[in-house]
Amino acid sequence: MDNITVTINGKEYEVAAGITVLEAVKAANINIPTLCYLKDINEIGACRMCVVEVSEGGKPFRMVTACVYPVSSGRVIETDTPKITESRKLNLELLLSNHNQDCLSCVRSTTCELQKLCRDYGVSSSRFGGAKTDTHTDYSSEAIMRDNSKCILCRRCVAACKTMQDIGVIGANNRGFDTEIGCAFEMKLADTSCVNCGQCIVACPTGALHEKDQTEEVFAALADPDKKVYICTAPSVRATIGECFGYAPGTDVEGKMVAAIRRLGFDGVFDMNFSADLTIMEEGYELISRIKENKNLPLITSCSPGWIKYCEHYFPEFTDNLSTCKSPQQMFGSVMKTYFAQKNGLDPKDIYFVSAIPCTAKKFEVRRDHQCAAGEGIPDVDVAITTRELGRMIEKAGIDFRALEDEEFDNPFSIGSGAGAIFGTTGGVMEAALRTAAEVLTGKELKKVEFSEVRGNKAIKLATYDLGGLTVKVAVASGTKNAKELLNKIKSGEVEAQFVEIMCCPGGCVNGGGQPTQPAYVRNNTDLQGLRAAVLYNADANKLKYRKSHDNPQIKQIYAEFFGEPNSHKAHEILHTSYVKRGL
């Protein structure tokens, strides 16, 4: 598109025509404050924090909302005048007049976007007393907690749920002073078709939404002398937890993360990349047998518990297509309480197993039926904590994360292949499975292990591969909106596929609902998914010794010592699960 000239704070800049004032002032390296704006999904001009003064054709300046106001040639834009400051301050005071200022111990203190603006503008209290909205809390969910007394009605969560994910279980109810974000007919979130993806949480600028905080349960277990407490960390956590300690997005902090967790007092720190490899062994063989038997195709991956619940609610006709493999988190827990317990002479009841994950839906998953390999009442995973919770635990324990020397994961689950590492991003599970399936089917070593067609940010990725004479058509989608489109196309016959990977969050786990929050200006201007995923692809290409799940010596060992072979009877009992048709 053509460029036009605009004047920003007295200086002329060339900017692209057709963009908004908010985007145009980037040319002058200015971040205009916003609260409601999220690029592409919530461009509603509601919070009015982004007001600027604009003049055209010599006419007097007037105030407009930068996030939705288009630039045109010759426009003069002022982003920081006393009038603007006055207006923004007033807006903040009005927001505070209806805001629960529980800032001292609020989970979002220091990362709250409202708090930051109040600090920037010197607003500490509101002139406006009087009534406050009679707001509600919703703590019914296993994953997502809502406290509307901290809600500023920016609608970012609603946009994440409805526009980004195309689910829409939350929205604005009632009007005016009584407006609140909630579910239809004041239902509790747990009673709706919410899939627990947590994209609402990472979209929230304040502490109105947060994950179910289970850090105290973990601290209590660590303090219990009768318990052996182990933890595993999901592939993408090492790529993001640095953000909790001031590292730029896309910094690999695996070594420091392991060191910090060990300082917390865990009896063992394991790598979930190992159980990602285990998943590939089971799922890869499942794929081969389903294709050979032409049964329940396409096979659809089952690693993402948000996707599983979405499928159960919205596409129950596809539940037989889901891989029966437990997710890597649940496989790890199963292995801990069977194989690991036996090997170390432990009673599985004395093992407390924590998983650190980028995901809120995994909190729901640990409470699902048929996730107790060691017997009823002994959950595979005791507690799943998000990247954010792990970050808070390290912070609370006073561990100087940045100063730690790198350390390595503990045996016997210290090795993960590159295939396991890339599980954390869209297309990763597919690529990992193809690497193994190809070598199993051909009996020959792959010349090129990259399946780059399934990588990247495209909404739906399609490819066809020849695996030793077997033609396999694959499809990859991330985000439930894209998943819906793909599944409808498969239903109509427009897309043909034998193997489908779906992840609930757009971009996969690196963008999961349990990942560190980033303020809107970072989300809007940074390819977070790309930066975080690059950590995983880099580990696969340059850091890890093995790149294929079946080459992982610890995987070979567990099959030799315990499971026999992939999809054996024992493997089925311990590593596989079942699904329900929930409907709406």
Next chain:
Amino acid sequence: MKKNLTTVEFHGTKEQEEKLLAVIAEYKGVKGSMMPILQKAQDIYGYLPIEVQRIIARETGAPIEEIYGITTFYSQFKLNPTGQVAISVCLGTACYVKGSGDILDEISSQLGLPVGSTTKDGKYSLDATRCIGACGLAPVLTVNGEVYGRLKTDDVKTILAKYRD
């Protein structure tokens, strides 16, 4: 004002559902058709309980929360049907300063019915309204359109008694 959840039991008929489905079919593929669909649904059922909103959600593909959001935003949509005895108390300025708030409270407590709702059996409904233009008679209320003016809280009992059967 915040809307009260539906209290009246749903007794929708097959015939009503067929009518609603015909309305939805008529608007299939038309953008911005949720408002007319909801208006016509309310014409058919008299109100928009969860059962009706579920049908609309299923048929249009809209999430039920989106529909509920619309029905609680606009005052024209009702989550409870108007009662056989529909009581409206005027809370316009003149009536209010003349004590219509007390009248409203009195009716609410005598019927055990929160303002803006309908008794379970569908007999009584109680609403607060804006000025109805009868300020000379303040404070006023109407029952099924019939106006009662210059009220005192003691009058409530007698008025309600008239509609008991």
